[in-house]
Amino acid sequence: MSDGATILSEVDHDQRWRDRLLNLAAKQLAGPVVPSFNSVLQAMSGADPVLVQSLISELADTSSLDVRDRCRAVLADCRRANTSSPVVEDHLLPPPHPLDYEWRFTHDTRTQLASTALIRSPRSVLLLGCPTVAITLLSSHSDFRLTLVDDNPALPLLSNFVEGDHPRYRQVRADLTSTPNVTAGLRADVVIADAPFYPDAMAGFLHAAVAGTRQRGRILFALPPSGTRPTAKRDVGNFHRLAREAGLSHVSTRQGAVRYLRPPFERNAHRSAGLLSVEDDWRAADLATFVRGPDPATLSKPEGSSERSRWQEVVVTGKRWRVRVDEHSSAAVEGLLRKVSTSAILDTVSQRDSRRQLANVCTDDNEYFVTTNPSLLIQVLTSVIRGCDPVTQVGDSLGRPLTPMEHSEVRLLRELIEYRSMRPLTSD
Numbered sequence: 001m002s003d004g005a006t007i008l009s010e011v012d013h014d015q016r017w018r019d020r021l022l023n024l025a026a027k028q029l030a031g032p033v034v035p036s037f038n039s040v041l042q043a044m045s046g047a048d049p050v051l052v053q054s055l056i057s058e059l060a061d062t063s064s065l066d067v068r069d070r071c072r073a074v075l076a077d078c079r080r081a082n083t084s085s086p087v088v089e090d091h092l093l094p095p096p097h098p099l100d101y102e103w104r105f106t107h108d109t110r111t112q113l114a115s116t117a118l119i120r121s122p123r124s125v126l127l128l129g130c131p132t133v134a135i136t137l138l139s140s141h142s143d144f145r146l147t148l149v150d151d152n153p154a155l156p157l158l159s160n161f162v163e164g165d166h167p168r169y170r171q172v173r174a175d176l177t178s179t180p181n182v183t184a185g186l187r188a189d190v191v192i193a194d195a196p197f198y199p200d201a202m203a204g205f206l207h208a209a210v211a212g213t214r215q216r217g218r219i220l221f222a223l224p225p226s227g228t229r230p231t232a233k234r235d236v237g238n239f240h241r242l243a244r245e246a247g248l249s250h251v252s253t254r255q256g257a258v259r260y261l262r263p264p265f266e267r268n269a270h271r272s273a274g275l276l277s278v279e280d281d282w283r284a285a286d287l288a289t290f291v292r293g294p295d296p297a298t299l300s301k302p303e304g305s306s307e308r309s310r311w312q313e314v315v316v317t318g319k320r321w322r323v324r325v326d327e328h329s330s331a332a333v334e335g336l337l338r339k340v341s342t343s344a345i346l347d348t349v350s351q352r353d354s355r356r357q358l359a360n361v362c363t364d365d366n367e368y369f370v371t372t373n374p375s376l377l378i379q380v381l382t383s384v385i386r387g388c389d390p391v392t393q394v395g396d397s398l399g400r401p402l403t404p405m406e407h408s409e410v411r412l413l414r415e416l417i418e419y420r421s422m423r424p425l426t427s428d
C-alpha cells in the first residue's frame with residue numbers, strides 16, 4: 001500500500017472512531033432528562049473531556065431542536081464550577097508531571113490493587129510505575145519483598161514516609177521503554193503495572209513484567225479503554241498479541257476497574273478549555289490479569305525508543321521544569337522562553353497535540369514553551385534556585401560580558417521563572 005493510501009486509511013480510521021463517540025454522546029442526549037456533563041463523560045469509554053465537549057458542540061449544531069437544547073444545557077453545565085470533588089493531593093509525592101503521564105490511582109483503587117496483590121500471601125511483589133500502590137503496600141507491613149521500578153526523577157524513597165523499617169523494599173529508577181530488562185530474575189509472585197497509555201511504553205512495561213515474574217506468577221496490567229484515542233483498541237490488541245508471544249495466558253479483563261485522580265496539570269488543561277465541572281475521578285481504565293506460563297518466557301527486547309533521558313528536570317520552589325537538551329543546541333542568548341501558543345497552559349493533555357511537539361520545555365502546570373538555548377535556560381533555572389545573579393552566571397559560562405540586550409533578556413527570563421514558579425499560578 002502506498003504512503004498516501006496509508007495516511008488516508010488512518011484519517012478514515014480516526015473519523016470512524018470519532019463517529020462512534022459522537023453516536024455514544026448522541027445516545028446520552030436522546031433521553032427525556034438532560035444529563036450532567038459528568039454523566040455523559042462516564043459513558044464515553046474514556047474519551048477526553050475536551051473531545052466530549054467538542055462532540056456535544058457538534059451535536060448542538062446539527063441535531064433536532066430538542067436535542068440541540070439539551071446539548072446547550074450540557075455545555076452550560078461544563079462551565080459550572082464543580083464544588084463537589086476537591087482533589088485529594090498526595091502530600092508525600094511530588095506534583096505529577098505530564099511528561100511522566102502521572103495519573104495516580106484513587107484511594108479506593110490503591111486499596112483494591114494492594115488487597116489483590118496480597119491474596120495468596122506473596123513472597124515477592126513487583127510494581128511497575130505504581131508509586132501509590134507501593135505506599136499502600138509498605139503500610140501493610142506484610143513480610144514480602146517489594147520492588148518499585150519508576151522513572152520519575154523527583155520520586156523520593158517511599159519507604160522513608162512509612163513508619164518502621166523496610167529492609168525488603170527496593171526502589172529502582174529506570175526507563176522501562178529503553179531498559180525493560182532491569183527486572184530480570186526478580187521472580188515476583190505478583191506484578192502490577194500501569195504504563196503510560198502509548199504502545200512503546202506498554203511494550204516496555206510488559207517486557208519488564210514478564211522478565212520479573214516467576215513461572216505461574218500473576219500480572220495485573222492497566223489498559224486504555226477504547227475512547228482514550230483513535231488507536232487505543234488496536235494498541236490493546238497488539239499488547240495482547242505481545243503478551244501471548246511472551247507466554248502469558250489472559251485470565252480476565254475488568255472494564256473500568258481502576259480509577260484515577262485528575263492531576264493538577266490536567267485540571268489546568270480543563271480550565272484552559274473552559275471545562276470547570278469535570279469531576280476529579282472522571283478517568284478510569286481496564287484491568288487485565290495474566291498468568292505467566294510454565295515455560296521460560298522467550299523475550300525479545302521491544303523496539304521502542306525513548307527520549308526520556310534527553311529531558312532534564314530542575315525544580316524551582318516546588319515547580320517541576322523539564323527541559324529537553326539537544327545535541328546541537330544553539331548558543332543564542334535570545335528567545336530563551338517563548339510560549340508555544342497564546343497561552344502557555346495548553347487546553348489538552350494529548351501527546352498528539354502539534355503544539356506539544358514543538359515544545360522543548362514543559363512544566364507540571366501543563367505549560368509548554370520553546371527555548372532556543374536549553375543549556376542556558378537550565379543555568380538560569382539553577383541560578384534562581386541558588387539565589388545567584390543569572391547574568392553573572394551566564395556571562396561566566398560564555399566567557400564574555402553580556403550585551404545590554406542579552407542582559408535584559410536574562411533578567412526578564414529570571415522574572416518569568418520566578419513568576420511562573422509561584423504557587424498557585426495566578427494567570428498565564
Ligand SMILES: C[S@@+](CC[C@H](N)C(=O)[O-])C[C@H]1O[C@@H](n2cnc3c(N)ncnc32)[C@H](O)[C@@H]1O
Binds near residue numbers: 099101131
Ligand atoms: C500512568 S502513571 C501510573 C501511576 C499509578 N497509577 C499510581 O497511582 O501509582 C505512570 C507511572 O510510570 C512512570 N513512568 C512513566 N514513563 C516511564 C518509563 N518510561 N519507565 C518507567 N517509569 C515510567 C511515571 O513516573 C508514573 O509513576
